[in-house]
Amino acid sequence: MADAITAPPYRIIPIIPALKPGSMAGSIPYIANEKMQEAIGFPGKLADNWQETHDAVIAKMGELLSKYRSLKVYLDACVHCGACSDKCHYFIGTQDPKNMPVARQDLMRSIYRRYFTLPGKLFPKLVGARDLTREVLDEWYSYYNQCSECRRCSVFCPYGIDTAEITMAAKEILDSVGYGQKYSNEIIGKVHKIGNNLGLPGPALENTLEGLEEDVKEDTGIDVRFPLDVKGAEVLLITPSADFFAEPHIDSLIGYAKVFHASGVSWTLSSMASEAGNFGMFIGNYEQLRKIALRVREAALELGVKRIVVGECGHAWRVAYSFWNTLIGVGAGANDPYAIQLQNQLDLRYKQPMHICEFTWDLIQRGGLSFDKEANDKHIITFHDSCNVARASRMGDLPGGQFEIPRNIIKTVANNFVEMRDNTTREKTFCCGGGGGLLTDELLDLRVKGALPRMEALQQVTDSHGVNFMATICAICKAQFTKVLPIYGFDRRVVGGVHQLVSNAIKLGDK
Ligand code: SF4
Numbered sequence: 001m002a003d004a005i006t007a008p009p010y011r012i013i014p015i016i017p018a019l020k021p022g023s024m025a026g027s028i029p030y031i032a033n034e035k036m037q038e039a040i041g042f043p044g045k046l047a048d049n050w051q052e053t054h055d056a057v058i059a060k061m062g063e064l065l066s067k068y069r070s071l072k073v074y075l076d077a078c079v080h081c082g083a084c085s086d087k088c089h090y091f092i093g094t095q096d097p098k099n100m101p102v103a104r105q106d107l108m109r110s111i112y113r114r115y116f117t118l119p120g121k122l123f124p125k126l127v128g129a130r131d132l133t134r135e136v137l138d139e140w141y142s143y144y145n146q147c148s149e150c151r152r153c154s155v156f157c158p159y160g161i162d163t164a165e166i167t168m169a170a171k172e173i174l175d176s177v178g179y180g181q182k183y184s185n186e187i188i189g190k191v192h193k194i195g196n197n198l199g200l201p202g203p204a205l206e207n208t209l210e211g212l213e214e215d216v217k218e219d220t221g222i223d224v225r226f227p228l229d230v231k232g233a234e235v236l237l238i239t240p241s242a243d244f245f246a247e248p249h250i251d252s253l254i255g256y257a258k259v260f261h262a263s264g265v266s267w268t269l270s271s272m273a274s275e276a277g278n279f280g281m282f283i284g285n286y287e288q289l290r291k292i293a294l295r296v297r298e299a300a301l302e303l304g305v306k307r308i309v310v311g312e313c314g315h316a317w318r319v320a321y322s323f324w325n326t327l328i329g330v331g332a333g334a335n336d337p338y339a340i341q342l343q344n345q346l347d348l349r350y351k352q353p354m355h356i357c358e359f360t361w362d363l364i365q366r367g368g369l370s371f372d373k374e375a376n377d378k379h380i381i382t383f384h385d386s387c388n389v390a391r392a393s394r395m396g397d398l399p400g401g402q403f404e405i406p407r408n409i410i411k412t413v414a415n416n417f418v419e420m421r422d423n424t425t426r427e428k429t430f431c432c433g434g435g436g437g438l439l440t441d442e443l444l445d446l447r448v449k450g451a452l453p454r455m456e457a458l459q460q461v462t463d464s465h466g467v468n469f470m471a472t473i474c475a476i477c478k479a480q481f482t483k484v485l486p487i488y489g490f491d492r493r494v495v496g497g498v499h500q501l502v503s504n505a506i507k508l509g510d511k
């Protein structure tokens, strides 16, 4: 399939591209089957009778509008100024006008106006309202699955309208009527059944970690441990399951282990919570978001840890940073008995949760780690800000810490660092093209096209400064770039983790 897909040409000047209406109408991810749907509590399929589906969609929309005031505000507030229209990587790459953020919102706004506003009920045509039909629902399925919920458009909207929230609501409605997306829902089922997105069972995880200990011993001569289910450890590391065997993810896992080893802080992974990812957020479903997060609390209580540290995963950090407090009691907010038990157990002298970059940077600042920077001299490095970290979370004590801390680590462990152009980094970063539950092969054409703005910026620093390594702190970005880099003519090994660079340079002898 990858052979048939080609990269779009780079734009000479990054201006609004010419429109290709309907060019992505056929981009449709596989639909979840009945078993997958029902396993996570959704109807198996659409009702045979359209009226029944129609009424269920409107009822669910009404429920979400009353539950989430932001959704109603976003649907009401847009003045169609167009400021967001050319800010979405999928629009830039596909040129399909329905991938303009404002047009994506209008897919739902037109239905909202028809059924929930007086002018839309009385004069639908005058206010851009339309009836909900099966064609509209199919259009939702296609185009809401062409939004990675990256929030870039919201940075440019004068009203702060967040298209990602509208996309999440659309996915929630689609799931609730039996029209779910296979990739996300199958993964959520695996987390509940096996413990992680990749379906890696406990014994296989144990073998993998033992193998890693042997590999690191062979490389360094030092016994660096990768502990699993160790009761009484200081730190519980929650990391994406891709870190356990995918390339280049595994190199960052080795980096975390070396940091723990060099610092002398005891740590453990958990077979019960062997996944940081939480696709409940991608499908906009609060119950799944909470249920997946609860595994972390269960593991933390069982192991008696004092701190929870999160590995390199963009959306996982967003969920941990923004929602774990109220969902499971890591931080203040939840007040059920288990949340209170956890709050009493965790050591509140430390940030809870803490990102692995905060953990490493804190040690660096206190002189707890030392490095041989020359070990990274073969790399000329740039940094790709991952959207969920950049626009939906923070690190450290200062605003912008989520931008500076990873960069500070890179500059501490390597000599050659170059920024990509500034309208493609920090809060204006472009999504890798594979986030939001779109990292699936049947959407590869969309993913390649959506990667265009990032590839253009990377090409620019490759040409001007010889950049040959793009560091990032997201498992999805790593997987997406590994796949699309060769289609743009780069080596797939150009992408890697920040802790991969840490791993190359850290001196294990010094504590
Ligand atoms: S993919 Fe990102 S930029 Fe595009 S519409 Fe969705 S949230 Fe906005």
Ligand code: SF4
Binding pocket: 077, 078, 079, 080, 081, 082, 083, 084, 085, 101, 102, 156, 157, 158, 159, 160, 161
């Ligand atoms: S920038 Fe905001 S107000 Fe303007 S069209 Fe986009 S969503 Fe609407």
